[in-house]
Amino acid sequence: MTPEHVGWGAGKADLADRPNLLRAVLGAPARTLVTRRSHVVLEANLDDATGEIVGGAIESLLAEGALDAWAAPVTMKKGRPGIVLGVLCPASAAEAMAAVVLRETTTIGVRFTEWDRLERPRRTVEVETAYGKIPLKVAEGPFGPPQIKPEYDACAAAARAHGVPVRVVITAALAAFRG
Numbered sequence: 712m713t714p715e716h717v718g719w720g721a722g723k724a725d726l727a728d729r730p731n732l733l734r735a736v737l738g739a740p741a742r743t744l745v746t747r748r749s750h751v752v753l754e755a756n757l758d759d760a761t762g763e764i765v766g767g768a769i770e771s772l773l774a775e776g777a778l779d780a781w782a783a784p785v786t787m788k789k790g791r792p793g794i795v796l797g798v799l800c801p802a803s804a805a806e807a808m809a810a811v812v813l814r815e816t817t818t819i820g821v822r823f824t825e826w827d828r829l830e831r832p833r834r835t836v837e838v839e840t841a842y843g844k845i846p847l848k849v850a851e852g853p854f855g856p857p858q859i860k861p862e863y864d865a866c867a868a869a870a871r872a873h874g875v876p877v878r879v880v881i882t883a884a885l886a887a888f889r890g
Contacts, residue, residue, distance in 0.1 A: 752823075
């Protein structure tokens with residue numbers, strides 16, 4: 712909390728083992744970087760979907776606004792191999808993402824779990840390189856040195872256009888940023 716007011720008072724009783732004093736502090740909740748119940752993780756167990764169906768569902772989820780989507784192998788009841796499809800999305804998009812899971816997969820149900828999330832403040836910058844303009848994500852804040860990452864798709868497109876490996880474009884973008 713951030714203290715806003717402090718008050719002191721003395722009682723009328725005379726206590727033999729301690730002073731009869733009280734201090735009260737009035738304050739506002741401390742500012743936090745954690746966003747409460749801002750995100751939802753959706754999960755669906757799949758024991759009858761092919762890898763192609765799961766991959767297509769992940770593509771659809773990401774295209775429709777999921778922050779992340781993944782598949783993890785699991786052993787299900789009766790020893791059957793299966794997949795847990797997971798989706799991270801803003802809480803406001805949870806029902807829409809669940810509808811995508813139900814539409815695109817063989818599941819008959821989707822679990823919702825609300826999560827708090829602590830994020831680094833981030834911004835996007837664009838740098839000029841010999842391969843064209845490349846956007847970079849810069850994540851900063853009180854968590855150590857900034858994390859800088861060129862956008863892979865832009866680097867891959869520039870690499871194809873110039874006939875160079877993607878790592879060359881990534882290196883050039885980082886060098887231009889540090890400039």
